[in-house]
Amino acid sequence: MDDTTARILVVDDEEALADMVASALRFAGYAVTTESNGFDALRIIKNRLPDLVVLDVSMPEIDGFEVCRRIRRDGLQVPVIFLTARDDIDDLRTGFKQGGDDYLTKPFSLEELGLRIEALLRRARGTDETPRLVVGDVLLDERAHQVFRDDKEVTLSPTEFRLLRFLMLNRGRVMSKPQIVDHVWEYDFDGNTGIVETYVSYLRRKLDDADGSLIQTVRGVGYVIRPSS
Amino acid sequence: MDDTTARILVVDDEEALADMVASALRFAGYAVTTESNGFDALRIIKNRLPDLVVLDVSMPEIDGFEVCRRIRRDGLQVPVIFLTARDDIDDLRTGFKQGGDDYLTKPFSLEELGLRIEALLRRARGTDETPRLVVGDVLLDERAHQVFRDDKEVTLSPTEFRLLRFLMLNRGRVMSKPQIVDHVWEYDFDGNTGIVETYVSYLRRKLDDADGSLIQTVRGVGYVIRPSS
DNA sequence: GCGAATCCTCACCCCGTTCTCAGCAACCTC
DNA sequence: GAGGTTGCTGAGAACGGGGTGAGGATTCGC
Numbered sequence: 001m002d003d004t005t006a007r008i009l010v011v012d013d014e015e016a017l018a019d020m021v022a023s024a025l026r027f028a029g030y031a032v033t034t035e036s037n038g039f040d041a042l043r044i045i046k047n048r049l050p051d052l053v054v055l056d057v058s059m060p061e062i063d064g065f066e067v068c069r070r071i072r073r074d075g076l077q078v079p080v081i082f083l084t085a086r087d088d089i090d091d092l093r094t095g096f097k098q099g100g101d102d103y104l105t106k107p108f109s110l111e112e113l114g115l116r117i118e119a120l121l122r123r124a125r126g127t128d129e130t131p132r133l134v135v136g137d138v139l140l141d142e143r144a145h146q147v148f149r150d151d152k153e154v155t156l157s158p159t160e161f162r163l164l165r166f167l168m169l170n171r172g173r174v175m176s177k178p179q180i181v182d183h184v185w186e187y188d189f190d191g192n193t194g195i196v197e198t199y200v201s202y203l204r205r206k207l208d209d210a211d212g213s214l215i216q217t218v219r220g221v222g223y224v225i226r227p228s229s
Numbered sequence: 230m231d232d233t234t235a236r237i238l239v240v241d242d243e244e245a246l247a248d249m250v251a252s253a254l255r256f257a258g259y260a261v262t263t264e265s266n267g268f269d270a271l272r273i274i275k276n277r278l279p280d281l282v283v284l285d286v287s288m289p290e291i292d293g294f295e296v297c298r299r300i301r302r303d304g305l306q307v308p309v310i311f312l313t314a315r316d317d318i319d320d321l322r323t324g325f326k327q328g329g330d331d332y333l334t335k336p337f338s339l340e341e342l343g344l345r346i347e348a349l350l351r352r353a354r355g356t357d358e359t360p361r362l363v364v365g366d367v368l369l370d371e372r373a374h375q376v377f378r379d380d381k382e383v384t385l386s387p388t389e390f391r392l393l394r395f396l397m398l399n400r401g402r403v404m405s406k407p408q409i410v411d412h413v414w415e416y417d418f419d420g421n422t423g424i425v426e427t428y429v430s431y432l433r434r435k436l437d438d439a440d441g442s443l444i445q446t447v448r449g450v451g452y453v454i455r456p457s458s
Numbered sequence: 459g460c461g462a463a464t465c466c467t468c469a470c471c472c473c474g475t476t477c478t479c480a481g482c483a484a485c486c487t488c
Numbered sequence: 489g490a491g492g493t494t495g496c497t498g499a500g501a502a503c504g505g506g507g508t509g510a511g512g513a514t515t516c517g518c
Contacts (some may be wrong), residue, residue: 019301023330026306027352034301157464172375195466197506205509212507218374219474219505220387226373372488386475423495424477430497448494462515469509476503483496488489 006121007031007048011041011084012056019047021054024116029070038062045071050078050121052120054113055100057084065100073097079120083108107186111166115142133168134225136214138207140168149207156206159184163199164207167215167225176222196223235350236260236277240296241285241312249416250283253339254346266293274300279307281375282340286313308349312337316333334402340395344371362397365443365456367436369397378436385435388413391427393436396444396454405451425452 008030012018018034023176025032033050034043038059044157045053053071057064064211069081081105102116122129131142139148147154147164156164162184167175177193200223216224237259237420241247243263250429255319264270264280267288274282278424282300297309330352331345347360360371369390376383376393385393391413397402406422414424431450434442445453 015302016298019298027330037502114506150500159465173372191466194468198466198508217506221374224373388476420477423479425479426495427497429495434497446495460518461516462513463514463518464513465514467510467512470507471506472505474503476501478501478507479499481496482500483494484493485492 004027004049006033007033007148008052008117009033009035009041009044009048009050009055010054010055011035011059011064012039013037013059014056017187021110021113024183025114026135028114030117038064038067041067042070045076045078046074050075050080051124052081052117054081054083054117057082068099074165079124081116081120090126095161096116107188109162109184109186111162111183133165135171135225137213138168138225139166154206160199160202161207164203164225167223170228171225174218174224179222188213203204234258234260235280235346236262237281237283238270238273238277238279238284238290239263239281240267240293241265241400242288243285246285246416252344253412257343259346267293267296270296271299274305274307275303278305280353280366281308281310283310283312283346286311286343295350300402308353310342310345310349315429336417338391338415339412340391364397364454367393367397367443367454369394378381383435385432389428389435392425393432393454395429395454400454400456403447403451403453 008025010018010021010025010032011062012021013036014032015036018036020047022032024032027151028193033044034050034114035044041053041055042048044061055064055067056224061112067081071078071080079101080099083106085106101120104113118131122131125150131138133142137150141147142155144167146159147156147161163180166180166184177196180196181189200215200217204210204212209212209215215227216226218224235449237254239247239250239254239261240263241250242265247263247265253265254261254395262273262401264273267290270282270284273279284293284296294312295420297311300307300309308330310330310336312334314335330349332381333342333345351360362369362371366379370376371394376385391435392409395409395413406425409425410418410422421447429444433439433441436443438444443454445455447453
């Protein structure tokens, strides 16, 4: 790919998790490398200077905070996103003091991670334009976390918001239910894909889309959001 | 073919299935190798570095997930498509999370598999252009899962869509009814080929092609789709 | 802590889809 | 043109995908 492709390093001692994240980020168009060990990660960061690092906090030998501190000590300003278990959330303040830029608690959804990464990269590049999604007369404001239909605000729950955002990001493209679950729900969600139907139903009601002309069902395939037609 | 011919490894302990898949993929122009054993597959992957791996999940000794994990552990980023039984569908997203890039539940249709493979290879090459098929005034948009005839949208059921896509992919080439059944229907379909006639009839009606000038019948041989000359 | 919002499962119902079959039309051969 | 073969299409039965309401569990906010 061209030189605008961001290079991301994912560091997590749970290799399965690192692989999952890497796979999703590659799908999103990034060039991804994984590491399962803090020391190796440090070496890679210094040698390859990635554009962003996703860093697990709890790792044996040398934890994420320590890795970050050492990066900063070397004067590297690469953006860092911490991954941490919910129980360790208290440590996060420590994390920020160590020079982290953002964090996510496990389990997270891949959409969430992608968003944080985008935001950090935008900031690093200095091209920090407002991320607004528009499809037809539906407007989704990322930063304000607000949704409007026909200039009237619609109140959505967190999950409803993530689902709508995902569909709008992929406007015009049919997304299958497993795909949706994999991206919108937390990665350890083990329920069936029926949950998607329920939330599409919620969204249609709140968005005044009872006939499904906005969020369209493609029977046997999935869902799309389309400008109108 | 030239050096752009992708090399694919198919791994499945049901050799009959592996052979069937291999045969279809060779017909589609790929260079295919098969393996029925996870360990042998690992060896092959490391030595020959295929462009893509089709990997059955349930295999004795070492299952597909484990193979994938080991591939990733060695730092290989070859795209992987998992094949899995419908009953194991819960494991599927797990599989995705093990670093697999896509998955299909058995039984699948060969067309479906071919499509996924194309999509993954496109992604790996970074040339991710919109896949659109055009024959005469019929347009089929893969991503949006939409079909237009003469700029008017036509609503097709899943099977109708797959059939039309297959014919359009093979435009100008007469496809026999058994060939069509083998590619468009799931591979364990055991009905007769009369089903093709029924669905061609559906398509002609929906595509406003009552006289069969678009989808042409070649008596005793099969069907072709041609730019209505 | 308490009430409210949210999340998720489940079950029921509707209807689109799939597939078979039978009758008929088109075509070919002799 | 007769008879056989092949293809077309309407009817209808069985199936299953999808919508939605109810309700229980959980989390959130104050």
